[in-house]
Amino acid sequence: MEAGATHEEPPRPRTGRPRADDRPLEREPREEIVAVASRLFAERGVAGTTMSEIARRSGLRQSSVYYYFRDKEAILEEILGSVNRVVLDQLARVNAEGGPPALRLYRLIRLDVLQLCAFPYDINEISRLSALQEERFARFWQERRALNRAVEELVREGIAAGELVDVDPRLAALTLLANDEATQNWHRPVGALGQLEDDGYEPEQVATFSADLAVGGLLRERARLAALRTEARERDPA
């Protein structure tokens, strides 16, 4: 992990008892488990995903997963640890680059939806689970609240600058972020909401449309929207 050897690492023999399932492993077992679990959680929900299944798809036996994670929720914790971080980082970057609030808001929404399409999760179920174990998911909620405050501030700035119509910034932030989370409900790479014949819209289309709708609904001069869209796409290519 320290020097060189970034490509074509020769499959150095792993220490420890060999697996019963002898598929060659592509990445670190821990990462593999997280990737597999992430997908399954989104597809079937946390409650609906068994440790057996996670193990099976990771090329392990059920009990071996416990070598890497204390329990199922430890896996979830790891997944949730990065979800909001990514968006918060993007936000920081967008704010650092500057530009009018409306543009920054547009960019953030678009990026948020793209991120959620790539790593979907059911905010609702997360919420229910974390209600049971507040401490364990404290960080997730803390970052989620930070995101809310940031969007709130963005809206506030936009109003002050005369770019956006006069709305309640807090209510707007809550609604905008909830809408982002909703998008992935029906636009899922796999499985869910398959009942909805969603015609396979690409994440890019979905993200752009969501941003258009949201910012379009807040902008005083709708004519500016096209310019915002163009600039956002240029600055944040997929």
Place this chain on the structure above:
Amino acid sequence: MEAGATHEEPPRPRTGRPRADDRPLEREPREEIVAVASRLFAERGVAGTTMSEIARRSGLRQSSVYYYFRDKEAILEEILGSVNRVVLDQLARVNAEGGPPALRLYRLIRLDVLQLCAFPYDINEISRLSALQEERFARFWQERRALNRAVEELVREGIAAGELVDVDPRLAALTLLANDEATQNWHRPVGALGQLEDDGYEPEQVATFSADLAVGGLLRERARLAALRTEARERDPA
């Protein structure tokens, strides 16, 4: 149930073995179960709700629930049977009353959000569950698709009439309805997303804001929005 006696029905002695829990029952056991389950499903999810808990809150023992419903999902089926029906009925009424497409769209969104705030459910979990048993939830999805098509048509009309900007009606319908379902993610009468300090916005505020944002984002002349809002509120008082 046939004639008169709509108020102050004397608690006519029920036939059958008396309950261990001797609270007087306010409504038909079946209805009581549905009401209780509906609340619990929204609060903890279907998977997270036990038949024991449903029974307990309905004043019954666990196994007695099976006298009324074959299994847990039969209760869910009953709940989902009405969820979309209500909105579809409202839509039919709105369309019958006529008026410009933008107004009808505004009214529908507002009513939809109000309905979802009153009877929240996790569309995501429903989707996962129904994927496992397609037939049982066929009606729900059928009606959900009808709703999608109706909104699509509304948007199409609005564009044709020159009221709305030129968007993909299908993508718009999917997004708008998903957004409605999102609102209840954070605006819950009880429990969920409590981590989000949502300042107790009233359903009316939430619904109006959602409709403002959505229709505002589609309307060519944003100046018309205030009038639409006023008229919608008059025609559909809470």
Place this chain on the structure above:
DNA sequence: AGCAGTTTCGATGCGTCCTTGAAACTTCCC
């Protein structure tokens, strides 16, 4: 060769929940 460290396995205990079946207690009607 042998010991230490690492990774995995198989078996098992435990708890939880769903579901069923037979019996108990009630009112209703003949």
Place this chain on the structure above:
DNA sequence: GGGAAGTTTCAAGGACGCATCGAAACTGCT
């Protein structure tokens, strides 16, 4: 009063999934 029908309870049967434990199978070093 007695049988029929309706409603509920108690008790028990399964199924299933989480989590733990001790042992097994490997590498690497001495």
